[in-house]
Amino acid sequence: MGTRATAVDPYADPPVRPQGWSTALEGVVDVLAAAVAREGGTAVLPAALEQVALAFDADVVALVRGDDVLDSVGRAPADRLLAVAAGTLTALDVAGAGRCHALRAAAGSDVLVVARSTGPLEPEQRRLLGSTARALGLVLELVRRADAEHELRSEAERRAAEDSALLAGARGRQDLLERLADVQQAIAQRLPLPYVLAAVAAGARQATGAACVALVLDEPPEALRPDPLVAWDGDEALARAVAEDPAAAAGLVLPVHEGGRVAGRLVAVAGPDAPPGDPFSDTAAGALLAWAEHASLALTDARTLETLTRAFHDPLTGLATRALLHERLSYALAGAARRDTPVGLLFLDLDRFKLVNDTLGHAAGDDLLVGLAERLRRCLRASDTAARFGGDEFVVLLEDTAEDGAVQVADQVLDAVRQPFLLSGQRVLVDASVGVAVARPSGTLTRGTTAGVRGFEVSSEADALLRAADVAMYAAKRAGKGRIELYRPEMSSGQARRLDLESGLRQALDRGELVLEFQPVVRLRDGALVSAEALLRWSHPVRGVVHPEEFIPVAEETGLIVPMGRWALREACHQAARWQRVLEPGADPVAVAVNLSARQLELPGFAEDVEAALAASALPPHLLCLELTETLLVRDLEPTAAALRRLKEIGVEIAVDDFGTGYSSLAHLWSFPVDKLKIDRSFVAGMRTEQGEAFVRAILGLARSLGLAVVGEGIETPTQLAALRAAGCGQGQGALFSWSLPAPGMLRLITGEAQLPIW
Structure with a gap:
């Protein structure tokens, strides 16, 4: 069992080493830092070439001067390296590596040769190699000069009067090297970019003797x-003047690059005592070039860091992204395998987040996510990682943490989530469902009991651990939400059943496995048949009849509800039109009611779908009733109202299903074009108490005041029927009258071949 250490810094993310060419950029900085940190050119060169090899994943790196190979990393014949340097050869056969792609880059008066077996460099890497070679050439030239001048310095000590000027120049170059080294270290340590660029400007001015140096981007x-x-x-x-117009004063202008492209310029303005025409010496120009190269490195590194931040940190909450979490999880599991320690994972999903979005708006939803992220940070150690996995889902990575520790953290997180949030001036309470999975390097499943919850550990693969925590989270939701569930292997079998259900559902329409059944709706005072509610059923060839409560949620989540709902609408209209044709002359028409899903109502062309179904069946629009739940009614008020108004223009009726279980208000009912309320079966069953009966009477009074028809759902006993009649409810449906009937059975009821049993 792992133990948890005290949190050190809950806000800090463990460092992320950049990938791809950004790693090469760090190698460039290391090369220069290594060069200026050594004494003597012969000590610098091997370390510098080794850094280049590491930075560009090269098998061979060499520096060529004329007909000599000064030094190299890796084994390759000298004559072949000279041929690459001369541009007559582009490939090398390297022992142990095989055929290697070779290229060259100018390093001052020398040539840098790089060969690697992993393939040619990308364009960005080639530009970085060019920058590396130029910077290396400049620094090696400075080092060679410093070495030569170091020898002269001893002689100058013996002849101080004769060599004072030379000694001063040597000290100036040594000072330049030290300043360059300071800037290189600042880049490598990722000190603030304004500080680094200010140091570049100051160093360039001192090295050139300019009156002013400006960096313009x-x-x-x-x-x-x-x-x-x-x-x-x-x-x-003066700096601002030359920033607007580099020709505003006599000076020297050099380009500054970022990722291989020209991003700006470094401008040195000559002082009043500078000679006219050519105010800067070659030495000063070379120094300014070195500073321009360092500005380029700093800018490229800063842009790389920006890109990495956007890729690896969620812009809303600042937490790790899915990509960064997966990378850290893989590293954590690899480290756990070496140390033989467990790794814990929490998968958290907010409960009622959608309700917050629908009632208070998306801005309030964003504020909730930001507040939750802050609370998550306070619950974790510096070594833990909290990530936003998408939407209202969060994942927490807990290194060196077994079941006890993981469940303890999950409890702390739930306690933090349950504290009120202040959103749009309102105190809002939310909850969360948390799945917990723990992996050991062995990958064995070990039974354990934690805080009264029996758990199993899962395999050490990152994807498997994520799936296990996700499965446990959904198990927590199914168990009642606001819970913590520790992963158990049997949960995965349930998930496999769900995936199999989804796969079968995708084929059900094409195979004709979906059917409609119809439950009669009667007039309570005399038992006359007034309409029927169409109910979707799935007849699976192997499983038999699949209950709607099992497949409808899957259809909603996958979007399959849209084609299924379109089919159900057309089939219901077709059956209802057939009923009208077989009715006795003078008989009242029998309407049909069809349930709507949220996804259907959100479709831009849903009203056209309704018109098409009515036209294809020749069913009069007033004989079609579209039922939507109370929660759906208020999820997006204005778009929902607009969609319902469009449907009313067609002539169909609108009913609110399961009324009393959602969050609507009188204002909502008044503003929506609703024709009918359906009292939820739970309230009908509750009429056995005075309080329950009073509640139903209140709904009926509200409906009468708004001019709405009312249907009581789930009527199962004569007592319930009598109570609804006495309260003034006009219509009802339920098992007391009839279970849902297949289409032929409903047709027999319409034609009079069959009768409702209670009448």
Whole structure:
């Protein structure tokens, strides 16, 4: 069993090492830092070439000067390396690596040769290699000069009067190297970009003796203020003048690159005492070039960091994204395998989040997610990872944590979630369902009991652990929400059944396995048949009849409810039109009611679907009633009202199903074009008490005041029938009159061949 350490920093994410060419960029910085940290060119070169090999995944790296190979990493014949440097060869056969793609890059007066067996470099990597070679050439040149001048320095100590000028120059170059080293370390440590660029401007001004140095960018990164003049040293007014017009003063302008493209310029303005025409010496120009290269490295690194932040951190909550979570989970499992320690995972889904969105708006929903993310951070250690997995789903990675610790954290998270949130000026209470899964490196399933909950550990693969926690979360929802469930293997078998159900449902329409049954609705005062509610049934060839409560939620989640609902609408209209044709002359028509799903009502062309079904069947529109639940009625008030008004223009009736179980108000009923209320069966059953009967009478009084018809659902006993009649309920349906009937049975009822048993 793992134990949990005290949290150190709940806000800090463990560092993420960038991938791809951003890793090469860190290698560039390491190369330069390694170069300036060593004494003597011969000590610098092997370390520098080793860094290049690591940065670009190369098998061979060499530096060529003229006809000599100065040094190399990896084994390759010298004559072949010289041929690559000369541009006459583009491939090398390397022992142990095989055929390698080879390319060259200018490193000052030298040539950098790189060969690797993993294939040619990408365009971005080739540009980075060019920057690496140029920076390496500049630094090695400075080091060579510093070495030469170091030898002269000893002589200068003996002849101080004669060599004072040379000694001063050597000290200046040494100072330049030290300043470059400071900036390189700042880039490597990811110090704030404004600080790094200010150091570049100051170093460039000192190295060139300029009156002013300005760094100007076309599109500053997010880490900087939106001002093209991102850094300067010297007179600010002069810096702004040359930022707008580089030709405004005599100076030197060098390009600054970002990811291989020109992103701006580094401008040095000559002082008043500078010679006219060519105010900067070659040495000063070379120093300014070195600083421009360092500005390029800093900007490219900053842009890379921006990209990584967007890719690995959720923009709303700041938590890790799904991609970052998966990467950290894989690393955690690999480390756990070495240490033989467990890894825990929590999968959290908010309960009632949709209700918050529907009633208070999406802005309030966003505020809820941000607040939840903050509470999650406070529950975790610095080594834990909280991620937003999508929508209102969150995942927490707990390293070195077994069942006891994972369930303890889950309890803390639930306690935090249950505290009130202040949203749009209202105190809102939400809950969450949490699934817990724990993996051990062995991958064995070990039975354990934690906090009264029996659990099993799962295999150590990242995807398997995520699936297990997800399955446990759905088990918590099915068990009543607001719960914690520890993964058990039998949960996966239930998930497999659900996937099999989804697969079969996708084929049910094509195979003709879906059918409609119809439950009669009668007039309570005399038992006359007035309508029938169409109910969808699935007759599976192997499982038999699948209960709607089992397949309708799957259809809703997968979107299959849309084609299924379209078929049910057309079939119901077809059957109802057939009823009208077989009625006795002068008999009252029998309407049909069809249930609507949220997805159907949201479809832009749903009203056209209704018109098409009516036209194809020739059913009069007033004989079609569309039923929607009370919760669906208020989920998006204005769009829902607009959709219902469009349906009323067609001439169909609108009914509110299961009335009394949702969150509607008098204002909602008044604003929507509703024709009928259907009292939920739970309230009909509750009429055996005075309070229950009073509640039903209140609904009936409300309906009468609004001019709405009322249907009592789930009537099963004569007592319930009598109570509804006495209360003034006009219509009813339920097992007391008839169970749902297949289409032929309903037709016999219409023609009079069969009778309702109670009358």
